[in-house]
Amino acid sequence: MSENARTPLADRVDPIRDWSVRRTYLAGDFRAEDLVAAKAGRRVSVVLPARNEESTVGVIVAALRSELVERVPLIDELVVIDSHSADGTADVARAAGARVVAQGDVLPALGDVPGKGEALWKSLAATDGDVVAFLDSDLRDFDPAFATGLLGPLLTEPGVVFCKGAYERPLDDGRTVLPAGGGRVTELVARPLLAIHWPALAGFVQPLAGEYAGTRQALESIPFAGAYGVDIGILVDLFESFGLDALAQVDLG
Template identity: 60%
Template sequence: MRPDVRRWLHHRTYTADTWQAADLVTAKGARGATVSVVLPALDEERTVGSIVATIRQELVERCPLVDEVVVVDSGSSDRTAEIASAAGARVVSVDTVLPRHGSRPGKGEALWKGLAATSGDLLVFVDSDLIAFDPQFVVGLLGPLLTDPTVGYVKALYDRPLTTTDGIVPSGGGRVTELVARPLLNAFWPELAGFVQPLSGEYAGRRELLEQVPFVSGYGVELGLLVDLVALAGLDALAQVDVGTRQHTHQADAALGRMAGQILQTALARRPDTGRPERELLQFLRTADGLEGVSWDVGVVERPPMRSVRAADARPWGRT
């Protein structure tokens, strides 16, 4: 493991239970900060209402940590907007925010429009398909931002149970992360190798930073933000928080393929011209003592065409 990544993991990896909402309300007041929670949504009538209601009840009414909850609807054909509004969110359509700029399909578009439609100094983004949502997700993400002014962007890390025909596997979700995003980051942006869940949909940041970077319209938005923010603010301004377990709806392989394609395009557009990529791949295991990083050498050796080998072997010694 690279020394800079090891230092960052030790210095900038937290657990959500480190903070309680009431304590962060005090820190928020001392800094005069405001907090907006943004949920991008497309046909999520099954889960969005519960998430909004939980945030409203626990973090707006019971403990005033969050100032506004906004659901950005990407043209849902079901009752997503109606249910979210009834649960207490302000619902905006991607088509009505910054209408001069039109609308593009994809999650990143909803996040970008959410940035424009809110006013909080700190923004927390939460996927709207989460099952058994825990408000401590939001508390944990806000913890570093409200207690350390040098932190500008915080990602959630978690275990992702995978539902299979044999039941629920405790871990195994995040297939696009392991097969596409992690190898890309390790190869071309190795300083970001310490992010356990680089594609997590739960993250928080300071508006002053988020308004300085582009938002990719599709599923490449999370990888794009990581790469652009580390270039803008440096690795030490980024952090991650362990929020435990995250459950959400799993997508079919064909949909994951399209997601992977968008992530690949995002990475290719930002690929640094630094010669050969890094050979090390850092992966993570959950152990009794927490998270353990395991490094692998994934470098490859390319052999020449066999015809050239045979031709070379057939030459008499001493001749070229």
Template identity: 60%
Template sequence: MLREVSGWLRRRTSSARDWPIRDLVAAKGSTTVSVVLPARDERETVGEIVGVIRRELAPLVDELVVIDSRSTDDTALVAARAGARVHAQDEILPRLKPLDGKGEALWKSLAVTSGDVVVFADADIRDFRASLILGVLGPLLADPTVVYAKGCYDRPLHGSPNGGGRVTELVARPLINLHWPLLAGFVQPLAGEYAGRRSALERVPFMTGYGVELGLLIDLLELAGLDAFAQVDLGSREHAPQSTEALGGMSAQIMLAAWSRLERQGKIRSFHEPSGRLCQFRRCQGGHDVLTRDVGIGERPPMLTITTT
């Protein structure tokens, strides 16, 4: 690990326990805070998450927004009844051609929120705790030089305290260490819980698929530098595990996101566009079925370049 990164780890890593709500309320001042939950078919968890935020974080959170990403269940209704303001992803900036994926929901949330600090959290977390929000808010409310705070945590799976996070360990971490070693100190670079200053988030593009977290790390590093980042240990986090097949699609999108940034930064020369198709196999009675699906990702420009009215 680079010496610069080791120093950053010591200086800029904290624990959620370091940020009690009373201290953050005192530090908040006139800063406004928006919390955004991108959600697709998350009726089982989104209501509880909204309820915890409303009950326990009311002095800190000025607006709580759920972006419903084409749910086929009643996620939107559950979220609204729990007290969130709900927006349908495709109804935000309707003059733009709709794109797919988590990154699209996050980017569009910037058009319907107003907080000086924007907190993003996944809507599929089990046993949600308010500290997941408090932790990533802490560095931003306490230190004006921090632009972006990323959560990290254990990922329990099948009895192992860190059995989750397979895409991180097999895809994202090797890519980061190879090509962006200044980011090698992030324990969970793909974590869905993070917060940023609107002034920075609106100045960078958003990848539209599962590459959004990697893209934000790379682009904000270029914009603000490593010392503008903070990392907060949030303890443990559990959500419904994905199948290996689904993780393959996520991995492909993260690799496409990395490819786009390597090309943009002049680290590789591309003579052809990488394929956005992924072939996978399932055992069937006669051998194997071939499943081919689109894993291509798009990119939205910085929100500052978009007229929202």
């Protein structure tokens, strides 16, 4: 008889549940003012990869700049990586207060391929923060607490090198918008895939989320998929390099 079979059910440890309890946070757990003190000399970069997002990117940049650059000096660099936009994304982002970097201008000798992954890995060469947070530039109803939530565990919890956003996704069926039920690719493909091949990652609510942050040291140690598999690829590669306890998630609401 195995040791586990002799252990009462109530005493058995579920490693995924144990991780989820210890490494899942709420965005509201962290105040920007407290995180400024917790930086302890570290620099923070916030990056928005953007392609044809002129309708949303300006609002996000303006909110971040107002709250977390000017009111509270948490963000040291606020950068939009423009991935060959054909609209006014770059102009809108620049007017709102971001430094705009054209994806194709970063390390041009290494090429320039389409896809979010290219914008993300090149952003590491275009920034110098010790901690780097990535936020999608098409978010609506944006709250600067998204940034403070993602940065919180990295700045306050020793050993955490990566933090992934989690949230409920509304479902728009064309007739009405329901408060939950969206994210069918996540529920039907991504999470079952992880459960089979990387079961330790089953506790991540939104493995495909584009909102996450990491230490530069960790992010520079892994490859970035060139296309749109980058979000889940980063999660898997960091897990294999640093282990589950170095990863966290934060409930952004």
